[in-house]
Amino acid sequence: MGSQRILVGVSGGIAAYKVCEVVSAMAQAEAEVRVILTQSAQAFVSELTFSTLARQPAYTDADFWTARPRPLHIELGEWADVCLLAPLTANTLGKLAVGQADNLLTNTILASTCPVLLAPAMNTDMWQQAAVQRSWQQLQLDSRYHAIGPGAGRLACDRVGPGRMAEPSEMLTFLTSLSYTGGQRDLAGKQLLISTGGTREPIDPVRFIGNPATGRMGIALAQAARHRGAQVTLVHGPLEAELLQQLGGICAIAAPTAAAMAQAMLGHQPQADWVIMAAAVADVRPARVAATKLPKSELPSDLPLEPVPDIVAALATARQPQQLIVGFAAQTGEIVPPAKAKLIRKGLDAIVANPVDRPSSGFGSNQTQAVLIDRAGRQRISPPGSKLELAHRLYDFLRDLA
Missing domain, CATH: 3.40.50.10300 (CoaB-like)
Structure with missing residues (x-):
């Protein structure tokens, strides 16, 4: 995974703690890793935690509105070879499905052209809502987006069912594949x-x-x-x-x-x-x-x-x-x-x-x-x-x- 530039977008969900392991493993594999946290994500894991694990700055909406030579979302979008959105919450999923961009993370995804790995995580009832499923299916019509999970299991709310975010090892494997293929689905139909x-x-x-x-x-x-x-x-x-x-x-x-x-x-x-x-x-x-x-x-x-x-x-x-x-x-x-x-x-x-x-x-x-x-x-x-x-x-x- 060395020499790859990987952008990680973290939304506000308890599964954000698992993303720390992903970021740490990628940095240790000598990938360049940068992290964007939504405002709600910072309630679960701090900017300092991710910047320390990534050995690179982590960005928040406060950085979005800071004067820079080039807009931050354009710079990050052009920099990334692969993006990971984990956990992908119902809120961020809905925004991306309709092309809405109201924070640094969603603006950066829309300003990028690289493959994006989606790792949703939410309560079972939330995941199974018709509106959420419509957004999920709509997003996957775009060939940029690749899906991993969610799996079924015991969730943070003690509900047992679908909505559990993919494990770090699964995400790391998929990211390695995307880095190799550039997101091409050349075996589709086989x-x-x-x-x-x-x-x-x-x-x-x-x-x-x-x-x-x-x-x-x-x-x-x-x-x-x-x-x-x-x-x-x-x-x-x-x-x-x-x-x-x-x-x-x-x-x-x-x-x-x-x-x-x-x-x-x-x-x-x-x-x-x-x-x-x-x-x-x-x-x-x-x-x-x-x-x-x-x-x-x-x-x-x-x-x-x-x-x-x-x-x-x-x-x-x-x-x-x-x-x-x-x-x-x-x-x-x-x-x-x-x-x-x-x-x-x-x-x-x-x-x-x-x-x-x-x-x-x-x-x-x-x-x-x-x-x-x-x-x-x-x-x-x-x-x-x-x-x-x-x-x-x-x-x-x-x-x-x-």
């Missing part, structure tokens, strides 16, 4: 089917054969695709709760075993334009599964195994004319030759060869690197970076193939 995570092949009800895959790569693929306008179905193995919380707007289907994953992937394949098999599916499974927990003394010293059907090969065999089938090859040592062989052997359109034996590039890491290879043998290096960056680079690569 249906993506993605698998992720490891599978667990049971020995008995409490024991299984598994692997250390966390599903982070597939989640990054799903998020990046959604941020670029695609409809996404994510078939996943067991995931940590914190990762499941990052799937807003994504159709998620749990598939803990290879058999369940094969059924889900093949069942949803006909509707997909791009099919990406990022899951770490088991190669073998126990030949027999005990119906009840085996006592330790009865565990077999030699565990009979059988091969697991090859899901990505089956997907390639069943491909539709418009589909791209993409695989992943997690490798140690030399990564390209075995990945190219896998691509040819399984009839794929492209493959992502990534090392799992290099620092900050293995299972569970938020960082990775890869070589992208297509069926014609063309290669593109994705240098070390976040898994979200790799996801975007893969979509750029696939877009050139399609």
Whole structure:
């Protein structure tokens, strides 16, 4: 996120305290961050707090009316690469929907041309009012505006329902995508089917054969695709709760075993334009599964195994004319030759060869690197970076193939 110029607009809601974490994280990632607070926002978090976290001045309406060489709202609007409005209250939402500008924040948004991420937060009854929903739908007709949330949960008023602002981690991920794409929705109209995570092949009800895959790569693929306008179905193995919380707007289907994953992937394949098999599916499974927990003394010293059907090969065999089938090859040592062989052997359109034996590039890491290879043998290096960056680079690569 470094070198990006991000403008954060804070309206008056209790969720403003969460925005402190967002601003702090962006500043620590070496982005330039400036904050505008509405008058009511200052009742929840102070100007001093945000200026300290951002390492930059924070602005209020008092600054709006101060004499300057150039109008402040024009200067800030031209400066920003991306804007975040969080929390977006019903008041600020209504103003923007009709083009009203009566404070520094709304004037600055109207004076800018960059993408704007909207993170609404309000009481459930307020959110569900017909007037608020009309404003929400009206604003999203403008391609500049991108929506995140709101989610459902317990609100500050103790009501349980929709209206909860997106979590800081979700906003940071979306802002990273907008910084990469400039807000372009170049995957709009596409249906993506993605698998992720490891599978667990049971020995008995409490024991299984598994692997250390966390599903982070597939989640990054799903998020990046959604941020670029695609409809996404994510078939996943067991995931940590914190990762499941990052799937807003994504159709998620749990598939803990290879058999369940094969059924889900093949069942949803006909509707997909791009099919990406990022899951770490088991190669073998126990030949027999005990119906009840085996006592330790009865565990077999030699565990009979059988091969697991090859899901990505089956997907390639069943491909539709418009589909791209993409695989992943997690490798140690030399990564390209075995990945190219896998691509040819399984009839794929492209493959992502990534090392799992290099620092900050293995299972569970938020960082990775890869070589992208297509069926014609063309290669593109994705240098070390976040898994979200790799996801975007893969979509750029696939877009050139399609």
